[in-house]
Amino acid sequence: MAITSPRSWKQKRRTQRLFALAAAVLVSASTLGMAIGSSVDAGAVATDARTQRANVRAEQAKVAAQVDALEGSKAQVLAALSTLNENVRGQQAALSEARRQADASAAEAAQAERDAAQTSRDLDALRARVAKYAVKAYVEPPDEALMRRFEATSAQEDATRNALLNMQSRTDTDVIDQLRSTKARLEEQLSRARQSKAEAEAHAAEAQGVLQSLSAAQTQQQAFAAQIRQRLDDRLSDATYLSKLDASFGASIAAEEAALANAVIGIPVAPPSSSGGGSSSTTTPPSSGGSTVVPHPPLTTVNGITVATSIAADLRSMLGAASAAGINLGGYGYRDINVQIQLRRQNCGTSDYAIWQMPADSCSPPTARPGLSWHEQGLAIDFQANGSFINSRSNPAFVWLAANAARFGFTNLPSEPWHWSHPA
Numbered sequence: 001m002a003i004t005s006p007r008s009w010k011q012k013r014r015t016q017r018l019f020a021l022a023a024a025v026l027v028s029a030s031t032l033g034m035a036i037g038s039s040v041d042a043g044a045v046a047t048d049a050r051t052q053r054a055n056v057r058a059e060q061a062k063v064a065a066q067v068d069a070l071e072g073s074k075a076q077v078l079a080a081l082s083t084l085n086e087n088v089r090g091q092q093a094a095l096s097e098a099r100r101q102a103d104a105s106a107a108e109a110a111q112a113e114r115d116a117a118q119t120s121r122d123l124d125a126l127r128a129r130v131a132k133y134a135v136k137a138y139v140e141p142p143d144e145a146l147m148r149r150f151e152a153t154s155a156q157e158d159a160t161r162n163a164l165l166n167m168q169s170r171t172d173t174d175v176i177d178q179l180r181s182t183k184a185r186l187e188e189q190l191s192r193a194r195q196s197k198a199e200a201e202a203h204a205a206e207a208q209g210v211l212q213s214l215s216a217a218q219t220q221q222q223a224f225a226a227q228i229r230q231r232l233d234d235r236l237s238d239a240t241y242l243s244k245l246d247a248s249f250g251a252s253i254a255a256e257e258a259a260l261a262n263a264v265i266g267i268p269v270a271p272p273s274s275s276g277g278g279s280s281s282t283t284t285p286p287s288s289g290g291s292t293v294v295p296h297p298p299l300t301t302v303n304g305i306t307v308a309t310s311i312a313a314d315l316r317s318m319l320g321a322a323s324a325a326g327i328n329l330g331g332y333g334y335r336d337i338n339v340q341i342q343l344r345r346q347n348c349g350t351s352d353y354a355i356w357q358m359p360a361d362s363c364s365p366p367t368a369r370p371g372l373s374w375h376e377q378g379l380a381i382d383f384q385a386n387g388s389f390i391n392s393r394s395n396p397a398f399v400w401l402a403a404n405a406a407r408f409g410f411t412n413l414p415s416e417p418w419h420w421s422h423p424a
Helices: 006-032 048-064 074-139 144-151 155-245 247-264 309-324 337-347 352-357 396-408
Strands: 299-302 305-308 329-332 380-385 411-413 416-421
Touching: 048 074, 048 155, 074 155, 074 247, 155 247, 155 337, 155 380, 155 416, 299 309, 305 309, 305 329, 309 329, 309 396, 337 352, 380 396, 396 411, 396 416
Parallel strands: none
Antiparallel strands: 299 305, 329 380, 380 416, 411 416
């Protein structure tokens, strides 16, 4: 049938569509005019399991660090060091993973921002297109020729009219659909960018915390390794000297300490002090030039045992008391430091650092640093009883010394039943 008032009907319909398009443009502009934030509730980052494992390792390391590396058995010391090493490795792996996740999240955020920027440009183009349609429809309404086409009453003309209307309707709908889908895509991209950025920040903060834990674990590990190296300085020199007197006994000590030396290889040590002064853990050359022969302290020999003159009287009194109790003690006291210096030159190198400061485990074979053994000061004795070194706490001579030596100023290194020292 014929359409009444086609001009007013058509203009009203078209004006409604164009206002709808304009409204869509305004809504999209108002809801999408937001900046990409740097923080958002991105949810908890999945780090709980990793944190729990790190806490367990840290507690185990704390217990291991309480082991006395100077006095403990080889098995105890190696087990403790293994725990400390595992803690360091675990913290290193956690740091690497946290940094990897932070980098991945930052890269994802950057990609989402690039995608959002492109989508925003697409949306601007759509808004411009719709605005252009709206302005044109307002300034240039449909002409009389087009309107007259809607006044026909024949079936053919009616079909043509419907086709034109449907074509325009689809075009308008397509533009609106594009606006909606583009808006939704932009919102998703902005959300993804914010979430990825928040995750990157969380992983970066986690990495910073793990870095602090790693530093603490390494400090703990290096402190324990320093104790082991101190033990090596004392016992390796013992092994070298005692091997000349009792090959089997000396070899057993050397094998035990070699295992410890191998265990600390690769663990960093603090750089040598540049102050020129000595300490309990770092030795220094006796002079900067001239003769490299170190003079020995005043010495006295008591019943075949050479010691520093300052402790000779106490040693004489103790040997007499032991003899009266039926314990026949002998042994070896002072050792020439120059012998150890020559060993270091041979096994470690000829520089001052190699001779005096390089860790024993860095030499081949491991060799104690000179200047750290109390034997070199004449203040320590490796005791024998009835011609054999005291290598057991159940030995009657050790039992007597444990009960009486302190009266004469002597103390024992628990890991070495034969080794007794007398501070000057």
